[in-house]
Amino acid sequence: MLGLIRFFVVSNLLSAAIVVVLEKSTGFFGLNFWSDYAFFVLIILWGIAALFFMYPPERDFQGDKAERVAGSMVDSSVASEIDDERFSSNTIFCIKLFVSGLPAFLTCVVMSFTT
Template sequence: MLEATTSFLGIHFLSDYAFYAAMILWGISGLLYLYPPESGISSNDKAEVVTSSMVDSTQANAIDDVRQHENTLLFIKFFVAGCLPMVICVLANYLT
């Protein structure tokens, strides 16, 4: 609706909408894949290493594992969600 009234983006074809939607979804999924949650922080500072060895981090590691699993599932959902707009884009280009 905004595009039809203002022509702000300059998109005139259905295949363009589908292509940009797929690229946005796949871009988000790529960021989720490339930058997973950090599981631990390592340091060269002796005081930090000694302090971290005294702390029980099993619960924090369990939380990080859950976050990693949720991040992977969200990556897969965004990737699959981008497949339909890409199919629409390809079909719209071949059918017109």
């Protein structure tokens, strides 16, 4: 549980630092309010989660015909277990990033109703 909270804090601080440094160095986005910063933190966290979800680690032999034929000649039971473990850890990572973006999302929602 402590590792999960540490992940949430570090990911939010890191993405907030990226947004603040980019805004202070370039001023391109013109962020003025807390909700603006929270929105960009949300975009970073959920964007990374979406990319890792859309492009998970490859499983088995999914290439061309030659790769499938060569793969059929090899005992891939151990490799399949490793692939399954990588895929499940990738899914857990995506869920962690999604949940760590929820405070920024709630900040955006609350600030939009107060202004």
